[in-house]
Amino acid sequence: MFIRNESFGEFLRKYKVVSALIFINLVLYMWTDWFGFLGGDEIYWLGIxxxxxxxxxxxxxxxxxxxxxxxxxxxxxxSFSLFLFGPALERMLGRGTFLMVYLGTGIFxxxxxxxxxxxxxxxxxxxxxVYGLFGxxxxxxxVRKDLINSQNAQLITVIxxxxxxxxxxxxxxNIIAHIFGLIAGALLAPLTLSKVTRESYYQNVHDQDDVGFDPDRWKKRERFRQAKWVYIAGGFGLMVLFFYVVDLIFF
Structure with missing residues (x-):
């Protein structure tokens, strides 16, 4: 659920809303923080x-x-939280509902x-x-233990x-925003998940090369998934380092 096996192009095609939100976050950050002289300052103070x-x-x-x-x-x-925890919900809820939940909990x-x-x-x-998604x-x-296995449940609980x-x-x-975003997500969950079943969700997300969904495939791929976490953490670290170096050199 939280491990990304797709290529970059596949991720963009499968998770259009998550990709768009991450793109907007990064572009607006660079515009307002790095290119304030090109109108970024006005956007920042008009939107904060x-x-x-x-x-x-x-x-x-x-x-x-x-x-x-x-x-x-x-x-x-x-952005990294969206990358990790957004795709499963976008596929589970549908793009429109996922966007509504994301914006709705943030606005609330x-x-x-x-x-x-x-x-x-x-x-x-x-x-x-983001805390709305966590909710x-x-x-x-x-409540809906049928939609999440024990390993992922333990992981998200710790997070x-x-x-x-x-x-x-x-x-x-912003303590209020964090806590009430979490509460808003939990309150919206019964409505947004009411028509989602384990079978309908996993039927949409199983690998195309698989004959069908194997409920034990996570255990079979445990070593692969652990290696994936290393690659994900390393990629995230490199991304942060890249932006930090660019920020130091040019701005």
């Missing part, structure tokens, strides 16, 4: 969230902060922050929407627990 401006009618600021980020590690973490988190957050604070980032997985772990803990430990984190 602020409760005072929302109160004066700039309601788009409940949406646009989802696509803006404050730094390299911020955009890298959210910003709306709650409007009522409960500091009106003087500026806020931005896709974390509320759906949390519902699967607790959610660590994420919540880090939310309260790290400075400059």
């Amino acid at each position: 969230g602020n409760n005072v401006y929302v109160a004066f009618g700039e309601y788009w600021r409940l949406v646009t902060p989802i696509f803006l980020h404050a730094g390299l590690m911020h955009v890298a973490f959210n 988190a910003n709306v709650v922050y409007y009522f409960l957050g500091d009106p003087r604070a500026w806020h931005l980032g896709a974390s509320g929407a 759906i997985y949390l519902y699967m772990v607790l 959610i627990v660590i994420g919540v803990i880090m939310t309260f430990i790290n400075p400059n984190i």
Whole structure:
């Protein structure tokens, strides 16, 4: 569920919404952080969230902060989370429903922050929407156990627990957005997963070379999957290093 076996081209074709969201995140980050003199500064300050401006009618600021980020590690973490945890949900829910959930949980988190957050604070980032996806997985772990195997359930549980803990430990984190994004995802899960069954989901995601879905194939490929994690972590590290070096050299 969380291991990517596709080539880059196959990933783009199979997961169009996830690919588009990652692309938007990276392009807007580079534009606003590296090319501010080409209009990026205006885009940044026009889109960043602020409760005072929302109160004066700039309601788009409940949406646009989802696509803006404050730094390299911020955009890298959210984009990588989308890369790992978005594809399974996009295939499971369908592209339209997945996009609705992603944007809906992100907007809900910003709306709650409007009522409960500091009106003087500026806020931005896709974390509320990403935690919305985590909320759906949390519902699967607790209720829809038929949609997730025990290994993936353990993995996502650990990630959610660590994420919540880090939310309260790290400075400059929008705690309200994280927690209420997670809650929003869990609340939407019963509706969005109501027609999804294990058979219908895995029928869509099994490898084309397989005769059919083998429920034990994860155990048979355990070594391969462990190696994949090494490649994924290494690729992510290289991506972060690349952006960091470019940021140092040119900007």
